[in-house]
Amino acid sequence: MYEPYPTPDLARDHKKFRYSSLWTFAKQDLRLLVFLLVIGGFIGLGVGYFWVGLCIAFSIFFAFQLRSLYLVNEWISNRPYEAPPNLDGIWGALLFNVYRAQRQERVVQAEMVGLIDRAQSSLVALAEAVVLTDELHQIEWWNPAAEKLLGIQPLDRGRNLLTIIRQPSFIDYFNHIDKSPDGIKIKSSVFEEHYVQIKLTRFGSESRLLLAYDVTRIHNLEQMRKDFVDNISHELRTPLTVLSGYIETFTDQEDLNPRWKRAFDQMHSQTRRMNALVNDLLLLSRLEGNKQIAKNQIIEMPSLMNQLFDDAQAYNVDYGHTLNLDIDSHCDLIGSDTELASAFSNLITNAIKYTPKGGTVTIGWHDDGEHGYFTVQDTGIGIDPKHLPRLTERFYRVDSARSRQTGGTGLGLAIVKHVLMQHAAYLEVESKENQGSTFKVVFPKERLYNPDESLNSFEL
Ligand code: ADP
Numbered sequence: 001m002y003e004p005y006p007t008p009d010l011a012r013d014h015k016k017f018r019y020s021s022l023w024t025f026a027k028q029d030l031r032l033l034v035f036l037l038v039i040g041g042f043i044g045l046g047v048g049y050f051w052v053g054l055c056i057a058f059s060i061f062f063a064f065q066l067r068s069l070y071l072v073n074e075w076i077s078n079r080p081y082e083a084p085p086n087l088d089g090i091w092g093a094l095l096f097n098v099y100r101a102q103r104q105e106r107v108v109q110a111e112m113v114g115l116i117d118r119a120q121s122s123l124v125a126l127a128e129a130v131v132l133t134d135e136l137h138q139i140e141w142w143n144p145a146a147e148k149l150l151g152i153q154p155l156d157r158g159r160n161l162l163t164i165i166r167q168p169s170f171i172d173y174f175n176h177i178d179k180s181p182d183g184i185k186i187k188s189s190v191f192e193e194h195y196v197q198i199k200l201t202r203f204g205s206e207s208r209l210l211l212a213y214d215v216t217r218i219h220n221l222e223q224m225r226k227d228f229v230d231n232i233s234h235e236l237r238t239p240l241t242v243l244s245g246y247i248e249t250f251t252d253q254e255d256l257n258p259r260w261k262r263a264f265d266q267m268h269s270q271t272r273r274m275n276a277l278v279n280d281l282l283l284l285s286r287l288e289g290n291k292q293i294a295k296n297q298i299i300e301m302p303s304l305m306n307q308l309f310d311d312a313q314a315y316n317v318d319y320g321h322t323l324n325l326d327i328d329s330h331c332d333l334i335g336s337d338t339e340l341a342s343a344f345s346n347l348i349t350n351a352i353k354y355t356p357k358g359g360t361v362t363i364g365w366h367d368d369g370e371h372g373y374f375t376v377q378d379t380g381i382g383i384d385p386k387h388l389p390r391l392t393e394r395f396y397r398v399d400s401a402r403s404r405q406t407g408g409t410g411l412g413l414a415i416v417k418h419v420l421m422q423h424a425a426y427l428e429v430e431s432k433e434n435q436g437s438t439f440k441v442v443f444p445k446e447r448l449y450n451p452d453e454s455l456n457s458f459e460l
Pocket of ligand 1: 351410411
């Protein structure tokens with residue numbers, strides 16, 4: 001067992017002093033004083049110098065006290081970790097209490113040191129990088145994995161972490177931890193083509209704990225999946241265009257044998273579906289890659305809403321719903337017009353598709369000063385609440401047969417989710433089976449642009 005200091009027989013000593021009050025120890029001193037005075041008095045009387053005898057006795061007592069004081073001082077100054085000198089009386093009690101308090105403190109200290117040692121050695125053994133920074137973002141401590149993964153050197157102690165990991169995405173995350181609860185993935189600055197997932201936790205006032213691990217394998221697998229879908233969609237595009245071109249030509253022929261007409265009609269609708277699927281897959285992969293998307297255009301909402309409403313009316317011809325347009329905001333949106341228009345249009349066509357004939361669909365745009373709300377409300381078939389959490393997954397359908405029947409690809413809401421993510425917006429869905437659904441897109445204030453406020457500026 002770890003035993004850094006000598007152990008006196010505390011139990012015994014404790015017993016000795018346990019029930020003793022200060023008076024008990026003072027009594028020992030008094031007894032000594034009385035004893036010396038009696039002896040001194042008698043001897044003084046015997047030789048005819050009573051008072052001198054008493055003075056000498058008192059001086060001897062005083063010398064005893066001085067010796068005790070000297071021993072106490074010597075122990076405290078030179079040997080505080082050793083057992084205290086064995087003294088009687090008040091000095092002994094004082095020494096014992098000081099020593100006992102000191103020992104208890106040392107035991108607690110040793111326990112704490114042991115605990116810290118264990119915590120530290122487990123952090124050192126971790127394959128994940130761990131870095132601690134103080135309130136000024138200066139590096140206080142890190143483990144060997146942090147040296148390997150993040151390139152932190154012994155000389156970096158006390159340096160600002162942001163001068164070592166300098167990627168803009170990391171700096172942004174460091175300053176706004178709450179925006180990315182799952183952390184962020186960055187390219188490793190130590191190994192080429194390596195990726196590191198970083199998660200920060202704030203503690204104390206402004207100190208931070210950084211955890212990082214290598215996610216290169218997962219990143220590569222994810223990339224392979226994306227590339228595969230991307231490539232296959234591109235490869236399918238050309239043959240599909242050729243096929244649908246021919247099929248359309250044949251379908252349009254007036255002298256087409258009626259026996260073939262049905263087959264060609266079906267081929268036509270299936271190639272259209274495949275085309276839609278390929279286009280959605282390509283759009284999704286472009287959105288995931290975050291490529292070439294301008295997200296800082298000012299989108300005039302009244303004109304976009306009217307455009308969406310006209311398109312909805314054209315699509316609604318076969319359904320005969322009542323369509324309403326409800327605009328109650330002067331704000332425009334800042335973002336990518338094509339992407340947002342496509343996301344909004346997905347929600348509107350879904351509302352029309354999943355509402356039995358003769359229903360009502362209302363398209364709305366509102367704001368409350370803090371958020372902007374694009375809403376699509378329908379009186380359609382609704383969605384069982386158990387499906388809501390998975391609704392924006394790729395190819396997730398509540399009712400596959402119905403979705404295929406309506407020409408759906410199963411990718412519409414996944415696209416909506418990605419477009420919204422890129423605009424720091426999110427989707428809220430409220431639905432009751434057989435009563436209808438409301439899909440609400442919530443935009444943050446930074447995405448709203450009020451043309452009436454001339455000083456309105458944006459930097460995104
Ligand atoms: P799809 O192409 O199949 O419509 P989406 O991703 O657009 O794919 O939608 C996913 C599923 O969510 C749909 O299959 C449908 O079951 C359900 N859904 C979407 N919008 C509505 C709505 N307005 N009313 C009822 N169900 C809906």
